[in-house]
Amino acid sequence: KARRNIAIFSCLCIVPMALVSLLLIFVVAMPSEMYLWISQDAVIVLTLLSVLLGVGVFIYNLLKKSSTPFYKVARISLFALSIVNLILMMFGLYLSPPSLYAGSATEFSSYLHNAKYANISLTDDVDMEGEEWSPSAFYGRIDGGGHTVKKLSAEMIFTNLSGNVENLTVVFSDYDGEEFYGIAKTLNGEIKNCHVVANVYLQGEGTFGGMVGELADGEISNSTATIEIDIRGKVTFGALVGRMNEEASVTQTSTSLSGTIVGEGNIGGLVGENYGGAISESYSALSLSAII
Numbered sequence: 001k002a003r004r005n006i007a008i009f010s011c012l013c014i015v016p017m018a019l020v021s022l023l024l025i026f027v028v029a030m031p032s033e034m035y036l037w038i039s040q041d042a043v044i045v046l047t048l049l050s051v052l053l054g055v056g057v058f059i060y061n062l063l064k065k066s067s068t069p070f071y072k073v074a075r076i077s078l079f080a081l082s083i084v085n086l087i088l089m090m091f092g093l094y095l096s097p098p099s100l101y102a103g104s105a106t107e108f109s110s111y112l113h114n115a116k117y118a119n120i121s122l123t124d125d126v127d128m129e130g131e132e133w134s135p136s137a138f139y140g141r142i143d144g145g146g147h148t149v150k151k152l153s154a155e156m157i158f159t160n161l162s163g164n165v166e167n168l169t170v171v172f173s174d175y176d177g178e179e180f181y182g183i184a185k186t187l188n189g190e191i192k193n194c195h196v197v198a199n200v201y202l203q204g205e206g207t208f209g210g211m212v213g214e215l216a217d218g219e220i221s222n223s224t225a226t227i228e229i230d231i232r233g234k235v236t237f238g239a240l241v242g243r244m245n246e247e248a249s250v251t252q253t254s255t256s257l258s259g260t261i262v263g264e265g266n267i268g269g270l271v272g273e274n275y276g277g278a279i280s281e282s283y284s285a286l287s288l289s290a291i292i
Contacts, residue, residue: 013057017081020050024088031098031115036107039114040093047089054082093117097140105131108149112157116140122147122168129173135159135185144168144194156181156213162188172198179206181213181242182225193222203232207272209242210255215277221251229259229267237265238272239284246276258287265290 027034058078102108103123111120113136121143129151137160148169161184180200196211210227227239239255257269269284
């Protein structure tokens with residue numbers, strides 16, 4: 001009786017695993033609709049839990065060395081579903097990342113937050129007025145297609161950008177706060193042919209940038225930043241990059257930086273602090289007034 005109950009439990013485990021399989025099939029077949037409400041992180045967690053459940057019950061049943069029909073069905077089904085779920089996850093997220101197309105604020109926000117490993121293309125300008133933005137990490141690819149994300153009220157788009165962003169213009173709403181990083185706080189990927197426009201008021205201490213806070217191990221090329229600043233305090237600010245590391249590079253970029261500095265600010269037309277990074281074919285136009 002105990003073995004029969006275990007077999008029944010094993011068969012019941014097939015139900016949640018089959019539901020995860022169904023979810024993964026929808027994610028692979030209809031990514032544009034699915035990633036409006038579910039994140040890739042959630043998909044990964046559900047898949048791994050289902051695989052652990054399936055493998056765990058499979059091994060337990062195998063150790064019982066039972067040849068009853070219940071055990072045979074449970075073992076084969078659980079093992080098969082574990083493999084299927086793992087393959088679907090790997091294919092849908094990593095081996096063949098989804099291609100998503102955003103033409104509205106809802107799509108832009110949902111895809112960037114939910115589909116961190118996807119290829120995202122803008123099909124139209126995106127107006128973010130009135131939309132709340134929560135910065136997150138991103139590991140995929142964004143092609144702006146020459147379009148503009150405008151009226152974005154945030155200190156940055158990404159906390160960490162380890163993917164690629166290209167052909168995109170971002171116009172921020174007037175920003176008043178203690179930190180500002182533009183597109184990304186930390187860049188370990190590539191920004192190409194992108195443009196940032198911002199009017200920034202900063203008060204406090206720290207290192208910030210108009211397009212990137214820290215260019216850690218990445219590249220910015222063929223890009224521009226037009227920044228107007230009002231800085232109060234001990235702030236290091238670069239119109240393009242706040243801090244640039246040795247492994248990073250900046251090529252064919254330009255900035256326009258204007259405004260007022262009150263206090264002991266350290267301001268760079270391109271880079272606030274450079275720790276050995278390579279800069280080539282780049283320039284900045286400055287129009288600043290300082291009050292010490």
